[in-house]
Amino acid sequence: MTIYEASGEDSERAADKLALGVAARLSRYxxxxxxxxxxxxxxxxxxxxxxYTHVNSTQIRRDLSGFGKFGKRxxxxxxxxxxxxxxxxxxxxxxQNIALFGAGHLGTAIATSDIFADHGFRVVAVFxxxxxxxxxxxxxxxxxHYRELREVIDDEEVVVAVLAVPASAAQxxxxxxxxxxxxxxxxxxxxLLQVPPEVTVHTSSPAVDxxxxxxxxxx
Amino acid sequence: MTIYEASGEDSERAADKLALGVAARLSRYxxxxxxxxxxxxxxxxxxxxxxYTHVNSTQIRRDLSGFGKFGKRxxxxxxxxxxxxxxxxxxxxxxQNIALFGAGHLGTAIATSDIFADHGFRVVAVFxxxxxxxxxxxxxxxxxHYRELREVIDDEEVVVAVLAVPASAAQxxxxxxxxxxxxxxxxxxxxLLQVPPEVTVHTSSPAVDxxxxxxxxxx
DNA sequence: TAGATTGTTAATCGATTAACAATC
DNA sequence: TAGATTGTTAATCGATTAACAATC
Numbered sequence: 001m002t003i004y005e006a007s008g009e010d011s012e013r014a015a016d017k018l019a020l021g022v023a024a025r026l027s028r029y030x031x032x033x034x035x036x037x038x039x040x041x042x043x044x045x046x047x048x049x050x051x052y053t054h055v056n057s058t059q060i061r062r063d064l065s066g067f068g069k070f071g072k073r074x075x076x077x078x079x080x081x082x083x084x085x086x087x088x089x090x091x092x093x094x095x096q097n098i099a100l101f102g103a104g105h106l107g108t109a110i111a112t113s114d115i116f117a118d119h120g121f122r123v124v125a126v127f128x129x130x131x132x133x134x135x136x137x138x139x140x141x142x143x144x145h146y147r148e149l150r151e152v153i154d155d156e157e158v159v160v161a162v163l164a165v166p167a168s169a170a171q172x173x174x175x176x177x178x179x180x181x182x183x184x185x186x187x188x189x190x191x192l193l194q195v196p197p198e199v200t201v202h203t204s205s206p207a208v209d210x211x212x213x214x215x216x217x218x219x
Numbered sequence: 220m221t222i223y224e225a226s227g228e229d230s231e232r233a234a235d236k237l238a239l240g241v242a243a244r245l246s247r248y249x250x251x252x253x254x255x256x257x258x259x260x261x262x263x264x265x266x267x268x269x270x271y272t273h274v275n276s277t278q279i280r281r282d283l284s285g286f287g288k289f290g291k292r293x294x295x296x297x298x299x300x301x302x303x304x305x306x307x308x309x310x311x312x313x314x315q316n317i318a319l320f321g322a323g324h325l326g327t328a329i330a331t332s333d334i335f336a337d338h339g340f341r342v343v344a345v346f347x348x349x350x351x352x353x354x355x356x357x358x359x360x361x362x363x364h365y366r367e368l369r370e371v372i373d374d375e376e377v378v379v380a381v382l383a384v385p386a387s388a389a390q391x392x393x394x395x396x397x398x399x400x401x402x403x404x405x406x407x408x409x410x411l412l413q414v415p416p417e418v419t420v421h422t423s424s425p426a427v428d429x430x431x432x433x434x435x436x437x438x
Numbered sequence: 439t440a441g442a443t444t445g446t447t448a449a450t451c452g453a454t455t456a457a458c459a460a461t462c
Numbered sequence: 463t464a465g466a467t468t469g470t471t472a473a474t475c476g477a478t479t480a481a482c483a484a485t486c
Contacts, residue, residue, distance in 0.1 A: 454476085
């Protein structure tokens with residue numbers, strides 16, 4: 001099987017882990033499947049998935065067939081059942097609690113969108129340091145003061161923090177989050193964050209994606 | 220050289236094109252370099268770049284050395300000069316004009332951030348259909364009515380459109396943009412967009428990135 | 439000089455693709 | 463049955479990595 005790897009730096013972890021590429025692609029399939037389902041589709045072919053994800057259709061069938069025979073020849077894949085299967089593979093069938101930091105425009109956009117909710121992520125708290133914002137409501141949440149961070153993270157078993165704060169505040173916040181036991185930091189600020197190796201930082205970078213997309217137009 | 224490819228579906232284009240992976244990685248290096256420069260750093264080693272991008276340091280040196288000898292042994296890479304080199308390679312030394320659609324929280328966050336500006340993208344217009352928003356100011360731009368789309372895109376030579384609109388409005392908007400000659404659509408809505416093959420759609424998907432990041436914590 | 443880091447080679451592994459039999 | 467699409471094979475190519483001489 002080409003599906004598992006014991007990759008270099010991470011080989012201290014269990015070998016029962018997908019190759020990086022497979023995990024990334026499965027996540028993308030999930031996004032398209034979730035949206036296709038919202039649009040009322042019930043089945044989807046590997047070719048349709050390929051059109052939306054820019055992943056080759058053979059590769060998609062290959063990725064999926066490594067875990068079982070999920071499709072029906074001549075028909076395609078049942079969307080509901082494929083979503084359930086991929087969630088199982090990615091261990092994301094359950095719900096994950098998210099804490100959101102920053103109640104500005106970006107934080108508000110994130111909290112009121114269902115982009116995370118659709119995938120089993122629930123925003124359980126929004127924090128800010130601005131006295132004018134603390135106490136105000138965003139969606140069905142009340143903005144809390146930053147000093148309650150520790151308490152909320154423990155009580156709600158928050159593993160993921162989303163940072164929608166100014167770059168100047170990001171590193172201090174990240175330090176506090178690490179100390180509070182957060183394992184995944186999703187960084188929307190521009191700051192380059194330093195964290196211990198057991199914590200994962202993902203820095204969202206729309207401009208990078210855009211540079212990349214534009215390259216193929218300009219070249 | 221392993222740098223160029225004439226990939227399957229795209230082989231109708233000039234062969235003078237980077238491999239997909241190289242272009243994606245160069246874009247990421249650019250993000251880190253830009254931010255490192257903001258923080259006052261003047262040089263950076265391939266190892267430091269590796270720490271921030273999660274790309275292996277050997278691969279970074281390999282990617283760069285394919286285009287020239289940009290580094291200094293025992294020292295690292297000069298950030299300013301590396302930024303200039305990579306921009307040249309990606310053909311993004313010039314400035315690109317962006318039109319932004321949607322003046323809600325997300326649109327406002329994008330327009331007032333310098334996440335695009337740092338990479339040579341300039342938001343030249345913000346559009347909305349809401350009468351209450353049209354005419355109001357976001358940063359130093361005045362929100363324009365959607366009906367002016369065509370005019371602005373022609374006058375400002377807009378090639379990139381950023382969609383921060385509800386999913387229900389996205390496809391109609393995309394159709395209009397394609398007709399107006401836009402070549403790259405950066406989609407922040409959840410809609411799956413259908414466009415002709417000469418237009419590139421990039422759908423931003425924070426939840427996908429998060430699922431992926433979380434997998435390596437949960438596995 | 440001594441330490442650090444690049445540029446490059448060689449070897450391995452995963453990704454990609456075309457093609458097609460199986461089968462719904 | 464006929465058409466469509468999966469599951470799988472085989473072949474190729476790019477990504478990844480360790481290692482190290484070159485050199486700042």
